[in-house]
Amino acid sequence: xxxxxxxxxxxxxxxxxxxxxxxxxxxxxxxxxxxxxxxxxxxxxxxxxxxxxxxxxxxxxxxxxxxxxxxxxxxxxxxxxxxxxxxxxxxxxxxxxxxxxxxxxxxxxxxxxxxxxxxxxxxxxxxxxxxxxxxxxxxxxxxxxxxxxxxxxxxxxxxxxxxxxxxxxxxxxxxxxxxxxxxxxxxxxxxxxxxxxxxxxxxxxxxxxxxxxxxxxxxxxxxxxxxxxxxxxxxxxxxxxxxxxxxxxxxxxxxxxxxxxxxxxxxxxxxxxxxxxxxxxxxxxxxxxxxxxxxxxxxxxxxxxxxxxx
Numbered sequence: 615x616x617x618x619x620x621x622x623x624x625x626x627x628x629x630x631x632x633x634x635x636x637x638x639x640x641x642x643x644x645x646x647x648x649x650x651x652x653x654x655x656x657x658x659x660x661x662x663x664x665x666x667x668x669x670x671x672x673x674x675x676x677x678x679x680x681x682x683x684x685x686x687x688x689x690x691x692x693x694x695x696x697x698x699x700x701x702x703x704x705x706x707x708x709x710x711x712x713x714x715x716x717x718x719x720x721x722x723x724x725x726x727x728x729x730x731x732x733x734x735x736x737x738x739x740x741x742x743x744x745x746x747x748x749x750x751x752x753x754x755x756x757x758x759x760x761x762x763x764x765x766x767x768x769x770x771x772x773x774x775x776x777x778x779x780x781x782x783x784x785x786x787x788x789x790x791x792x793x794x795x796x797x798x799x800x801x802x803x804x805x806x807x808x809x810x811x812x813x814x815x816x817x818x819x820x821x822x823x824x825x826x827x828x829x830x831x832x833x834x835x836x837x838x839x840x841x842x843x844x845x846x847x848x849x850x851x852x853x854x855x856x857x858x859x860x861x862x863x864x865x866x867x868x869x870x871x872x873x874x875x876x877x878x879x880x881x882x883x884x885x886x887x888x889x890x891x892x893x894x895x896x897x898x899x900x901x902x903x904x905x906x907x908x909x910x911x912x913x914x915x916x917x918x919x920x921x922x923x924x
Contacts, residue, residue, distance in 0.1 A: 631782070635728055636740045638784040642713035645680035645735040646670050646689075646703070646776055652733040654777035655679060655703065656786060658810065659712045664703040665806060666776030667791055668694040671701040680735030681708050693813035697821040697918060699791050700806055701776075702813045713778055716785030718764065718802035721748045727766050728780050729790050729798055733773025743768025743798065750799075764788045764800040774798075822889035823918035824865075825858020826851050830882045831870060833903070841908035847880045848872040848903060863900060863913035872908070873901025889915060 646655040646666045653670030657663075664679060671677055671691055679689040687705045694701035725745045732738040747765035764779065770793035779788035779800040788800030812819055831850040838846065848870040854860045865871075871879050874888050875898050893915050900911040 632728070632740075632742065635780065635782065635784045636730065636738065639713060639728075639730055639778065639780055639786075640732075640738045641682075641711040643730045643732045643738045643777055644682075645732050647678040647680065647686070647735075648672055648674050650674075652773050653775045654731040654733055654773060654790075656776070656778045656789070657710045657712050658715075660710050662705045662708070662710055663692070663810075663814075664689065664705065665789060665810060666701050666703060667789065668696045668699045668701045669791075670776045671703075677703065679703060679705050680732070681710075682732070682735060684735060686735065693817075693819070695809050695813075695819040695821075697819075698801055698805060698809055700789065700801060700809045702810050713780075714783075714785045715803055715807065716781055716783075716787040718748075718787045718804045721745055721764065721781075721787055721802075723748060726782050727768055727787070728782075729766070729768040729770055729774060729777060729800075730780065731771070731774040731777035731790070738777075739771070741768045741770070741774075741798075746797065762802055762805065763791075764802055766798045766800070767796070768798045769793065770798045820891045820894050820917040822891065822893045822915035823858075824860045824885075824889065824913060824915055825855035826860045826865065827853045828871070828882055828885070830880075833870065833872070837903070837906060840906065841903065843872055843901075843908065845872060845878050845880050849879055849882050849885060859913050859915050863911045865900070865902065865911060865913070866904070868904070870903040871900060872903055873899070875899060 642657040644655045646653045650672040655664040655666035675691050678686045680686045689703040689705040692702040692704050730738050730740045743766045749762045750765045774790050777790045778786040787803050790800050792799045828849040828851050832847050851869045894917045897912050900913045
């Protein structure tokens with residue numbers, strides 16, 4: 615009986631601790647309503663700055679933010695980085711309780727985390743899980759990728775996008791973005807801090823874009839030896855968008871990209887890492903295998919961004 619009572623006490627302590635974290639964080643979790651639908655957001659400071667996901671905001675310059683008790687305010691979209699799926703909002707009026715920010719660099723696999731959301735502007739909801747990966751590289755739409763994503767087994771229900779992922783102390787360690795493969799995906803809070811800081815200073819965050827879809831493909835050793843390259847894989851081009859930088863450079867279906875800007879490309883995740891702001895608008899070398907021959911193309915990446923509808 616003593617053992618059973620002790621077990622129940624441990625479970626109650628865990629339950630109470632979880633409830634306390636939710637209560638602590640709840641005032642900082644808001645709803646975000648746009649033409650894209652409903653999502654969540656996180657209060658960053660007492661001046662009314664709120665962070666959410668770019669895909670929640672879409673192309674709007676103004677959205678609505680709910681601060682609970684059916685109170686809604688118009689929020690200006692200060693800026694966004696669609697590549698990282700981060701958007702910064704600003705509202706005037708109302709009282710704000712900012713969330714405490716943690717350090718995603720200190721995250722460890724196996725840590726308990728809570729995902730919170732408030733898409734319907736009532737009481738926030740929460741799910742519990744553990745960190746399963748702290749630096750996952752994910753392929754995304756239009757050939758883009760997210761670096762260093764946090765992966766957890768905390769379920770993210772519809773409307774959880776833009777809500778906080780918090781540690782056991784209630785500190786935000788990630789921005790919930792998506793639920794795929796039965797896993798919750800979040801943008802690390804350190805990445806969010808850097809993006810928000812740049813947006814607050816009026817910077818226009820650019821990401822380079824080519825306009826292709828691709829995947830990793832092995833390169834037979836005899837072909838690698840024939841063209842004198844020291845790599846056993848590249849990325850196969852499945853499609854090239856019309857009027858894209860890739861199309862203008864002469865890239866074709868079936869080409870295998872093996873080099874970009876004098877750096878080897880051996881994996882589908884390599885190219886997104888190389889498509890930095892620094893190469894936007896610059897003529898850049900592209901090494902391509904076509905018909906068993908190595909050829910060089912010149913591509914001028916453009917900035918990937920979001921057109922805003924007033």
